[in-house]
Amino acid sequence: MWKVGELARRSGVTVRTLHHYHDIGLLVPSGSTGAGHRLYTDADLAKLQQILVLRQLGLTLEQVGEYLTRDDYSPRAVIELRLQQLREQIATADRLRVQLEGLSRLLDRAEIVSAEQFLQTIEALTMIDKYYTPEQLANMQERYSANIDRIKEVEAEWPRLMAAVQAEMDKGTPPTDPAVQALAQKWDGLVSEFTGGDPNLQASLKKMYESEPTVAGMDMGKMRPMMEYVQRARTGE
Amino acid sequence: MWKVGELARRSGVTVRTLHHYHDIGLLVPSGSTGAGHRLYTDADLAKLQQILVLRQLGLTLEQVGEYLTRDDYSPRAVIELRLQQLREQIATADRLRVQLEGLSRLLDRAEIVSAEQFLQTIEALTMIDKYYTPEQLANMQERYSANIDRIKEVEAEWPRLMAAVQAEMDKGTPPTDPAVQALAQKWDGLVSEFTGGDPNLQASLKKMYESEPTVAGMDMGKMRPMMEYVQRARTGE
DNA sequence: CATACGCCCTCACGTTACGGGAGGTTCAAG
DNA sequence: CTTGAACCTCCCGTAACGTGAGGGCGTATG
Structure with missing residues (x-):
């Protein structure tokens, strides 16, 4: 018969663990002293070893209890x-x-040199993982590696294009205006350059822009009216 | 400016999450109505996106807070x-x-056909992983595969040998008695058969027996006096 | 018998990141 | 004004213990 401290040392668990197992009924001591000190037997030790084995397997205490008591094991x-x-x-x-x-x-x-760039890059990688297939990604990477200078130009061109579109919207220019149509054509050119003309890739891009509140640090709430404006210029309405 | 429900929908988190982030100071709304309703700005949304990205990386909320506030990022x-x-x-x-x-x-x-065998097998595998090197295990498995019948004999022989040793101990037979010496020799034979005469393997076995409260369902508290008795027979004292 | 020390007891709050209910107020639409 | 949705704070819960508080028990020693 062992007291709780002896059992804890023999088995490598804490006294608190043994209290807890008693509290939840998983390992109830076989006896106690008149003063209320817990007394454990050999059989209790053996049961504890079994519990620890199952815990090590990753079972919850509830699952351990079930497996130690059920007959249809x-x-x-x-x-x-x-x-x-x-x-x-x-x-x-x-x-x-x-x-x-x-x-x-x-x-x-x-x-990457700043915290802002770091977070945007992580965000972009997360979305890429979510919206593009591995095949699409391999295709894109191949194209970009071959045209690294042009990629940088495109990256610089988007903000300028978007600012121009926004300016026309702010002026209330109708989408049928030749200036807006020219911007829409340029927009499509840049998108086409990104997707390589692949309609699946374009669909993935569209889905991402429609679903996410922000993409690469851009608030899509502001982006979507712009995309609709460009779409209307595209269809001539 | 958004209320908490709108922000939750835009970002994909729950209202409860936003409450929690406010409570712990991680994302404090930029304003509130006279009635105490939270009001979030574009900047709050952007910050929330960053929080979610870092959460996805596996950082704790505390770590997220640190990385969003420190300068030496x-x-x-x-x-x-x-x-x-x-x-x-x-x-x-x-x-x-x-x-x-x-x-x-x-x-x-x-x-394996019973719950008891199952648990003992898991326990044995766990200890094996703890006390034996991969090389030792490969060596043992090679030897056992070649002598499967003898292995079963040995497994049957250990309980008989241990019962005989226990009987001599119970009778108070001195370890120097020829009968005990014969038992010790047999003990050594079985151990040597297990270890293949490998002293490193024997050391691993010894360490396991000395450290664990139970091994393969055997209570080492009872086993150790027997091993000491056999040791005394071995040295003739 | 008193004291000291180690071991034991129960109780209760804490950990992490929220989920979810209770009980109430606010806001917008009919 | 009524109604229903959205909002608020408060609070208990989750899993498996860790840890401290405040006390009692058991043994050895003076």
Whole structure:
């Protein structure tokens, strides 16, 4: 017969853990002293070892309790459940690891210098992962690697184009105006350059712009009226 | 300016989350109505997006707060910390997955039929992982695969040997008695058969027996006096 | 018998990031 | 004015304990 401290030392758990297991009925001591000190037997120790084994497998205390008391015990169910959980957990963690390692390489190239850029880059990577397929991404990367200078020009051109569109909107210029039509043509050119004319890629881009409150630091709430304006210029209405 | 419900819908979080972030000072609304309704600005939305991005990376809310407020911001520190955590997490989960897949194969061979066997097997696998090196394990598995019949004999012989040793102890037979010496020799033979004469393997076995409260369902509290008795027979004292 | 010390007890708040209900107020539309 | 949706604060809950408070018990020693 052991008291709680002895059992804790023998088994490697804390006294608090043994109190907790008693409180929840998982491991109830076989006896107690007149003063109320807990007394544990060999059988209690053996049961504790079993509990610890199942805990190590990742079962919750509730699950441990169930498996130690039910008659229709199924080792297979325990293992398959845990294997499924582990595989999902590993896959999720691995995806994030791959993302972060890519981001780490960006840092190595010193392309990020501020907290704002850092957060926008993470955000962009997250959305890219959400909206584009791996095939689309490989295609895009191939094209961009071959035209790095043009990419930078395009990046500089978008803010200018958007400012011009916004100016026309602010002036109340009708979308049928030749100036707006020219801007719409330019808009389409830049989009086409981004997507390489791929309609699937264009659809992914459109879905992202329609679904996200911000994209690459741009508030889509402000962006959408602009896109509608350009669409009206495109259709001539 | 948005109220809390509009912001929740735009950003994909719950109202409760926004309350919580306000409570802990992470995202404080820029204003409020006379009635106390929260009012959020564009800047609040942008900050929320940043918070969500960092949350997705796995940072705690406290860490998010720190990184959004400090001047000596270090993207590299964030990423390296998380990568390290992820790698450890993946390695741990993967080790357990491998263990469970091995156990699953045991189940496939129907070598486990009861809850008791199941728990003892898991316990044994856990200890094996703790005390033996991969090299030792490969060595042991190779030897056992080649002598499966003898292994079963040995497994049956240990309880008989231990019962005989216990009987001599109960009778108070001195360890120098020829009968006890014979038992000690037999004990050593079985151990040597298990370890293949490998002193490193013997050391791992010894360490396990000395450290664990139970091994393969055996209470080491009872086992240790027996091992001491056999040791005294071995040295002739 | 008194004291000291180690071990034991129960109670209760804390951890993290919210979920969700209770009980009430505010706001906009009919 | 009524009604219903949206808002508010407060508070308990989640899982598995850690930790401190305030006290009692058991044993050894003076």
